[in-house]
Amino acid sequence: MLGKTYPGQDCSAARALELVGERWTLLLLRDAMFRNYVRYSQFSESLGIATNVLARRLDGLVASGLMEARVTGPRADHREYHLTQKGLEMKPIIMALTAWGDKWLGPGPVVFRHSHDGGLVTLEPRCSQCREPVDVGDIGVQRRAVDAR
Amino acid sequence: MLGKTYPGQDCSAARALELVGERWTLLLLRDAMFRNYVRYSQFSESLGIATNVLARRLDGLVASGLMEARVTGPRADHREYHLTQKGLEMKPIIMALTAWGDKWLGPGPVVFRHSHDGGLVTLEPRCSQCREPVDVGDIGVQRRAVDAR
DNA sequence: CATATGGCTTGCATCACGCAAGCTTATCTG
DNA sequence: CAGATAAGCTTGCGTGATGCAAGCCATATG
Numbered sequence: 001m002l003g004k005t006y007p008g009q010d011c012s013a014a015r016a017l018e019l020v021g022e023r024w025t026l027l028l029l030r031d032a033m034f035r036n037y038v039r040y041s042q043f044s045e046s047l048g049i050a051t052n053v054l055a056r057r058l059d060g061l062v063a064s065g066l067m068e069a070r071v072t073g074p075r076a077d078h079r080e081y082h083l084t085q086k087g088l089e090m091k092p093i094i095m096a097l098t099a100w101g102d103k104w105l106g107p108g109p110v111v112f113r114h115s116h117d118g119g120l121v122t123l124e125p126r127c128s129q130c131r132e133p134v135d136v137g138d139i140g141v142q143r144r145a146v147d148a149r
Numbered sequence: 150m151l152g153k154t155y156p157g158q159d160c161s162a163a164r165a166l167e168l169v170g171e172r173w174t175l176l177l178l179r180d181a182m183f184r185n186y187v188r189y190s191q192f193s194e195s196l197g198i199a200t201n202v203l204a205r206r207l208d209g210l211v212a213s214g215l216m217e218a219r220v221t222g223p224r225a226d227h228r229e230y231h232l233t234q235k236g237l238e239m240k241p242i243i244m245a246l247t248a249w250g251d252k253w254l255g256p257g258p259v260v261f262r263h264s265h266d267g268g269l270v271t272l273e274p275r276c277s278q279c280r281e282p283v284d285v286g287d288i289g290v291q292r293r294a295v296d297a298r
Numbered sequence: 299c300a301t302a303t304g305g306c307t308t309g310c311a312t313c314a315c316g317c318a319a320g321c322t323t324a325t326c327t328g
Numbered sequence: 329c330a331g332a333t334a335a336g337c338t339t340g341c342g343t344g345a346t347g348c349a350a351g352c353c354a355t356a357t358g
Contacts, residue, residue, distance in 0.1 A: 027162070139240060
């Protein structure tokens with residue numbers, strides 16, 4: 001969203017936050033991803049967000065390609081907001097927030113399930129070298145290797 | 150952080166966002182987690198955040214138990230801000246944001262490495278039933294089973 | 299024709315943020 | 329030991345984002 005940028009930050013997380021870091025935005029994505037909400041009124045009721053802010057957020061999500069607006073009826077302003085693949089892949093971010101909240105603030109109302117077999121889905125940091133789960137204390141960063149661009 | 154709450158949201162992600170959802174907060178955690186920053190001046194230079202806001206954010210992080218303030222010298226206001234375990238475990242959230250940004254906005258400057266063997270660390274949604282990685286499209290939510298509380 | 303519904307826009311008050319300035323207690327320099 | 333420098337703030341002020349209430353428009357409904 002323009003206006004809430006992080007100038008001078010060469011960082012993927014910061015760039016992602018420029019799109020979804022504003023108040024309400026991640027909760028809109030949560031509702032779209034896990035409750036399959038698509039309409040303005042659904043988001044409005046769910047969040048109790050001011051209507052002008054809601055309109056701006058939805059426009060922003062469409063503008064940044066996380067959602068797609070589909071006109072469904074005779075009125076151009078009665079749209080359905082559907083997640084794009086780009087938006088859908090924000091799921092792990094919501095899941096990580098949820099997992100942290102469940103652990104440190106108390107269990108929330110929902111768990112994540114695999115739609116194929118109903119198994120619990122968790123988000124694990126895993127090493128591609130040793131193929132083992134990695135403790136958060138053992139994760140560091142390194143400059144990305146320079147390759148042919 | 151008080152003031153930026155999401156009243157009426159019974160949701161772990163929303164509760165987590167009440168603590169870290171304000172502007173700058175997640176970038177402060179990023180610097181603390183991956184650059185090992187501990188001092189006011191380090192965060193200030195890194196982010197170019199307004200000083201009054203920085204002071205409020207650090208106080209907030211201490212108040213919510215994500216950081217711990219240690220007095221190191223003769224002056225009580227020269228503190229080091231160290232992540233607690235509670236704060237450290239926010240790592241997957243930053244990692245998920247980074248992974249998304251790397252994929253959808255272009256590769257950023259860093260990759261995550263396992264400190265034991267230098268292997269690449271990724272964050273995978275994985276099913277505890279079939280033990281396989283799960284596609285984001287196949288993850289749903291279900292109300293948590295009620296058990297003895 | 300009156301009312302209801304969905305999806306807004308507008309106006310206004312309030313609050314958070316950005317910026318510049320200044321303050322305070324060390325420590326460093328000549 | 330005077331003056332400069334540095335770290336870590338606080339204060340004041342202007343601007344922009346947000347919250348709230350009201351109103352509007354087109355369609356659907358009775």
